[in-house]
Amino acid sequence: KQEVTQIPAALSVPEGENLVLNCSFTDSAIYNLQWFRQDPGKGLTSLLLIQSSQREQTSGRLNASLDKSSGRSTLYIAASQPGDSATYLCAVKSNQFYFGTGTSLTVIP
Amino acid sequence: GAVVSQHPSWVICKSGTSVKIECRSLDFQATTMFWYRQFPKQSLMLMATSNEGSKATYEQGVEKDKFLINHASLTLSTLTVTSAHPEDSSFYICSAGLQGMVETQYFGPGTRLLVL
Numbered sequence: 001k002q003e004v005t006q007i008p009a010a011l012s013v014p015e016g017e018n019l020v021l022n023c024s025f026t027d028s029a030i031y032n033l034q035w036f037r038q039d040p041g042k043g044l045t046s047l048l049l050i051q052s053s054q055r056e057q058t059s060g061r062l063n064a065s066l067d068k069s070s071g072r073s074t075l076y077i078a079a080s081q082p083g084d085s086a087t088y089l090c091a092v093k094s095n096q097f098y099f100g101t102g103t104s105l106t107v108i109p
Numbered sequence: 110g111a112v113v114s115q116h117p118s119w120v121i122c123k124s125g126t127s128v129k130i131e132c133r134s135l136d137f138q139a140t141t142m143f144w145y146r147q148f149p150k151q152s153l154m155l156m157a158t159s160n161e162g163s164k165a166t167y168e169q170g171v172e173k174d175k176f177l178i179n180h181a182s183l184t185l186s187t188l189t190v191t192s193a194h195p196e197d198s199s200f201y202i203c204s205a206g207l208q209g210m211v212e213t214q215y216f217g218p219g220t221r222l223l224v225l
Contacts, residue, residue, distance in 0.1 A: 041200075041221060042218060043115075043218035089152065089153070096158070097153075100152055
């Protein structure tokens with residue numbers, strides 16, 4: 001069974017810092033990997049989707065990488081802002097979606 | 110982009126009552142919809158996969174008689190929590206796969222259920 005782990009569980013940074021969130025998964029047989037943002041009490045907002053054949057995807061200040069062979073993905077957030085404060089979830093799609101437990105990010109003004 | 114809605118967004122009910130949650134794909138047809146549950150500070154766990162016109166497939170440990178799923182059309186799936194108890198209080202999220210593109214799923218905004 002696929003297991004998805006996210007490190008760190010929580011992260012607090014001052015505004016303007018660049019940061020990296022990590023995601024690892026145990027089974028490399030995946031269709032894609034997706035990073036989501038979840039605000040408290042809210043649903044999921046898809047940030048980036050990386051197909052299994054891709055190495056990275058970029059959207060604005062966000063860059064996600066995928067190393068399928070080693071079972072790792074990172075989400076890089078540049079020049080963090082207080083509005084980036086949320087929980088970030090990664091999920092891998094194999095026979096179903098498997099979610100990590102998330103990283104709770106706080107950006108301090 | 111593809112939009113998935115859920116109704117209601119919030120529900121509070123008394124123990125023993127049944128609650129129905131709707132999941133709709135607004136601008137696309139979804140042959141497959143998925144129901145997830147998320148407990149506080151935990152990640153989403155897949156409860157069941159709902160296929161239009163057939164019975165849902167439940168994950169291990171999920172009681173199919175308690176969580177009734179109906180997928181009567183290509184744009185609507187419903188989850189009914191029967192005889193709800195406080196331990197069923199959770200955040201329920203659905204997702205829908207584009208017909209022919211099940212690798213991509215679009216998530217609804219979630220429904221928070223509180224059973225008193």
